[in-house]
Amino acid sequence: MSKLEFNIVEIPEEESQRSVGLEEEDLDLSPYEFKGGGIDLQFYRTLHFIRVNFHVDADVELVCDRSLESYIQPIVSDYEVLFKVDVQEETENEDGAVRRFNFSSNTLSIEEEVRDTIMLNVPIKKLHPKFLDEDGSPKEFETKKYGDVAEEDEAEGIDPRWEKLKKLKN
Template sequence: METSKLTFELQEIPDGKSERDVSLSEGDLELDDEITLKEGNVHVNFFRTNHFIEVDFTVDVDTELICDRSLKPFVRHLNGSYHVLFEPDNVEDTESEKGAVRQIPPEDLVLDIEKEVRDTIMLEIPVRKIHPDYLDSEGNPEDFETKHYGPEPDEDEMIDPRWAELKKLKNT
């Protein structure tokens, strides 16, 4: 059985503070059909006591996204952090935007934070994925250029006939 790079054996986590750096490459983490992890780093801080294991991690990754406007792929740098408290006692799993509380199942001898890392990356992806070619110098999306195909309509065709009738009434 292949274990994830983000799975840590409990006996290898020392008491007190410790930290690990995990390098991720393409294929290490399944994100989404339109989002691909290119490479990145996860810095994990552990704090272990007899009663709990606290895990803080920071994600610093490059992802390949598909532009919503042009469908061109582009690389976007993302970073985020999350906090998870693992307890051996019977606790109800809770989750918020900044952290979670999880139970360490008694039969498990590992901590797996792959789901939390994946979710942290996914939450950092912008709602509108715009290729850098379509952003101005301040990072705001540029306006669309509208193109009209075919002959240019003359002014009489552009005016709604109902407005034309109202203009006639106004002039009389």
């Protein structure tokens, strides 16, 4: 049984809270590497449903798109899952999900939702923090030229081959 799977009988009626610490091996975030974190859970249990609100605070190791250096990206997010018995169709959106609940299994798992919440908060453009300014915006980077650089006058002049082609056209 994983750390994100809970026995229904152990969840008290009405409101309750738990905190779960996760290690690297507790969650598979392929192709990224999970470095650990914590989850604060709030349960609300009735006879008809169980609502689970969770707050994820995790670290993921990413590779910078600009420098190819590894760095740790903190991920912070909230999500809500509602487990109901009489759900005909499971639904989900960016704020929460409604899942069908099977009392015969006597357990509920939020591992998939936690994994998806972390994965959806991984930035599309992975940029090492050393390339960000105080506001979190990318810093301007300078381009360097190596070797002989042509003089501006030569670079702005028209290539003589183009001149000959223009004469042929006329």
